[in-house]
Amino acid sequence: MNKHHKLFTFIDLFAGIGGFHIAMESLGGECVFASEIDTAARKTYKHHFKPKNPKLFSKGMFNDDIRKVTPSDLPDFDVLCAGFPCQPFSQAGYKRGFDDTHKSERGNLFFNIVEVLEAKKPKAFFLENVRGIVNHDNGKTFKTIRDILEKELGYSFHYQVVKASDYGLPQLRPRTFMIGFKDEGVLSNFSFPPKLPLRFNMSDVWGGECSREVGFTLRVGGRGSKITDRRNWDSYLVDGETRKIMPEQARRMQGFPDEFEFPVANTQAMKQLGNSVAVDAIRECAQAMLTHMHSLEAREKNMVSTKNKGEWTELYVFLKLLHDGQLKLADKNLQIKSAGFTVSKVTTLNIAESCYLEEQDMLSVRNEHTQEEKQVKVSDILNQKILDDLAQSRDFCTIRKYSSTSPILFF
Secondary structure: OOOOOOEEEHHHHHHHHHHHHHHHHOEEEEEEEEEEOOHHHHHHHHHHHHOOOHHHHHHHOOEEOHHHHHHOOOOOOOOOEOOOOOOOOOOOHOOOOOHHHHOOOOOOOOOHHHHHHHHHHOOOOEEEEEHHHOOOOOOHHHHHHHHHHHHHHHHHEEEEEHHHEEOOEOOOOEEEEEEEEOOOOOOOOOOOOOOEOOOOOOOHHHOOOOOOEOOOOOOOOOOOOOOOOOOOEEEEEEOOEEEEOOOEEEEOOOEEEOOOOOOOOOHHHHHHHOOOOOEHHHHHHHHHHHHHHHHHHHHHHHHHHHHHHHHHHHHHHHHHHHOOEEEEEEOOOOOOOEEEOOOEEEEEEEEEEEEEEEEOEEEEEEEEEOOOOOEHHHHHOOHHHHHHHHOOOOOHHHHHHHOOOOEEEOO
């Protein structure tokens, strides 16, 4: 990638030593703001990224406490990245509305992300957290996060528990990845990328015959357990001898480049790597996110600016099918037959959602994998302003012609 040609901008919150930064930069991104509070992690982050991105540091865009930032003062950006801490909300916070919850949860760092999303409205976000956040506090924490992002901020929400080994790295490390897009609409064809084979294994990491192909999850503490202890994560049997993981091996297991240096003691380096994201997993999922983000931009441009007839016709047929609950048959002369099909839901093979029409202008969208449901107003995707604009377009004549009848299947 030409370093002078940046395809998108991003910010790096709770940045650690820059796993997100490396992944996004490799895809053509430019980091315009970063925040990390840990002094030692900041030292490593600056040591690696200042030569590559001096503007980030010379303009004071490397913040040491996100709680001191006024979100509206941040530079504009396309994607928000954050590996934020998993913290519970208070019981009062679960029961209150968005504004009240926000005020009552000042200590919860998730709301610093919320404030930035609310003020800057980027095109997408990519959040990373521990696997346990999905069921944390009986699922209440995750539900609150999702509700705020979807219902209050207008972002879609896609998540998946991803292992580092799913995308080429020899480490278990299950983590919850959350990706969302601003004003995506009812139906989304975003999906996490398919799994990839290992790029190398633990024998390659050690440079000797290792008893494990995929390594344990790197941790922050708890070093020194015996290799036979179920809590062991840093001891390996290599060429018949017990060896302890050091930064050289941990760096490779996390997908950091060989030239990534640690200007801190080994104990700090191991802590920093244990706190980091797995670079390859972030990169692969970020690539899928960016591809979808750009397709949404193109779709919006086509539908709003050029009023693409095909896309508007698809939307009309989708809503008409749900409204009428039937699909009629016609012959080649457009003579409608008495036979037809009853329609109770609309879905496609390339998305997980099915749509049902409810009363009072509401669509119920159900994820057939998780069985989660959400309600969307039809007027959010097709309203009077859009119809008025379309009425002025010749491309809309075909839709108007058949507006009084149900969709017809020709044979």
